Amino acid sequence: MRALLGVPTPIFLLVVYGLCPSMTIGPKEGWQVYSSAQDADGRCICTVVAPEQNLCSRDAKSRQLRQLLEKVQNMSQSIEVLNLRTQRDFQYVMKMENQMKGLRTKFRQIEEDRKTIMARNFKELKDRMDELQPLIPVLEQYKTDTKLISQFKEEIRNLSAVLTGIQDELGAYDYDELYHRVMSLETRLRSCMSKLTCGKLMKITGPVTIKTSGTRFGAWMTDPMASPRNNRVWYMDTYTNSKVVREYKSMADFVSGQESRTYYLPFKWAGTNHVVYNGSLYYNKEQSNIVVRYSFETGRVLAQRALEYAGFHNVYPYTWGGFSDIDLMADEMGLWAVYATNQNAGNVVISRLEPDTLEPLSTWNTEYSKRNAGESFMICGTLYVTNSHLTGAKVYYSYDTKTSTYEYVDIPFHNPYFHISMLDYNARERALYAWNNGHQVIFNVTLYHVIKTEDDS
Incomplete structure (x- = not known):
């Protein structure tokens, strides 16, 4: 992951440990892998706990x-x-x-x-x-x-x-044979690392405060589908009665306040749960259950669609209110909408959306009350829900869309400014972006992976 306040060369650190007492793995079993977006110095980390092998030493x-x-x-x-x-x-x-x-x-x-x-x-x-x-x-x-x-x-x-x-x-x-063997091992390592795109949330650390600006409520984000050289930041202050989106070319420009462009949306937004995905802004049109797709490149609305039966305008918001009825988010699996309906008794509904047309591709009804949720975010097709937006909040509930199963979890995280009104996962950065009482902060996440490998003996 890049350092947050500049654009240095990304660093990826691979650490291989031996067996630990709490985890017994046979020599022919798979690797246990923990990956983390960044360490305290801003370096990207992947920690692999691998089976013990006969070492060359x-x-x-x-x-x-x-x-x-x-x-x-x-x-x-x-x-x-x-x-x-x-x-x-x-x-x-x-x-x-x-x-x-x-x-x-x-x-x-x-x-x-x-x-x-x-x-x-x-x-x-x-x-x-x-x-x-x-x-x-x-x-x-x-x-x-x-x-x-x-x-x-x-x-x-x-x-x-x-x-x-x-x-x-x-x-x-x-x-030449030895050289090819080394190249083959490098290729296999890269293949292994490519499998680390998804995992189960284990820990949230941080946050790092990037900037202090705006009102108590708002949203800020980067595009998880953008190329590594595209580090634009978008900034949307307040949760209602606004159409202004500010763009910054980089995180450093965002911190210094060097705005590169201003967009004026055709419709005002509701809430703070917007997302930028593959060059378009997706947001909830004010006083409606309509999702709007707006292209930054053309400056036009490319699509809009109503989420059937979705509550809006503080009918089923998160605990802090703010017209946060419809939460749009993206992860490794694509674009999602999280909301609630009368048909599901006000409980959370998850819909995976087609990014171009906004048509729901699949929908899951959970049993977790939307009004009791502080915030939520998707990682690898799993919805994670916090129990509060205030101090002491933790990730309390998760729903896996791949298996249509849920579980109660206990993953605490630090809420330094006492009020979170936006919390979204960025798959490219492997981090959580948050708006914390007028502070723009980033949390680091640690994911758990299980990778099956063949016996190389």
């Missing part, structure tokens, strides 16, 4: 190579010590050479005048000879170093022989 040849590496490192350290000592002793020997030159001069003087200065010169000669005594152990040390160097030469010959043997054994593997 346990191979006999790998151990042998490590032992050889340790020998080479030890030899390198010894040679380094020898080099330092040689440099030090060379200075010492140079000093001794100068002293021996002085001795030669003294011997000549003694020969020329043995009688007059014999006693004094012999004493001075003795002192000079005493100064040469420390040179003897230095020269002896060089004998030892010579032996050490001979040992190094022998070790290097042995290492070369061993490495040659290993190379001969590895010669059976063609380098």
Whole structure:
């Protein structure tokens, strides 16, 4: 996921762990995968808990190579010590050479005048000879170093022989074949990652406050179907009596307030539950159960359709009111409408819509009261409903449209500004966009995946 306040290169981090005590997986079973939109530094994360395999580090040849590496490192350290000592002793020997030159001069003087200065010169000669005594152990040390160097030469010959043997054994593997195997593994990894598009909601973290602006109620969003280079942000302040949509070229422009374009819709909207999907804005027309599709490219309404029996104008809103009867949203599976009807006793109804014509493709009736819901959002075809819009809210209920089953869940999340009037999932960003009491914030989501893989042994 991109960093929220700029457009740096996306980073995708794959972390592979061993088995944990709470999860026992046989070596031929599938991977357990947790993916998360971003970490604290804004990096995209996919965490994979994989079955334990025979690692290459346990191979006999790998151990042998490590032992050889340790020998080479030890030899390198010894040679380094020898080099330092040689440099030090060379200075010492140079000093001794100068002293021996002085001795030669003294011997000549003694020969020329043995009688007059014999006693004094012999004493001075003795002192000079005493100064040469420390040179003897230095020269002896060089004998030892010579032996050490001979040992190094022998070790290097042995290492070369061993490495040659290993190379001969590895010669059976063609380098092109190894390259193709690496490429095949990379392709399989990418294929595995492509399966991480959907999962079950496990955790909501954050939020990160992007900006503080507007009234207490509103909506802001990006297009989950846009290309990675298209990072436009749309901003719709208040929940009624407005037609103005503001566009920003990037998240950074949105934060700095550099508006790029303003759109004036043909109809006012109701509520805050709008969505931008594949270049069009979908919203609930004020005082009606009509869904409008508006094209940003053409500036025209491309389609509008009434949701049959859907309540509107605060008949079946979320707990905070605000004409939030009809909630339009998008996920990995497509475009959705969440609302309530008298026929379903005011409980939540889910309809998957055809994006071009707004025709309902499938509809599910749940048993969760729309008026008791704080907000809701879709992830991978599952509707998640919060129990409140205030502090202490949590995801309390989920309905899976793939199996037409529901369950009560307990996924808390932080509501720092005490009042949420818009909460929508963005499949491209793998995050929840929220309008929190005049603050535009983003929550991170963690999804749980089960991926079945074949035994590669």
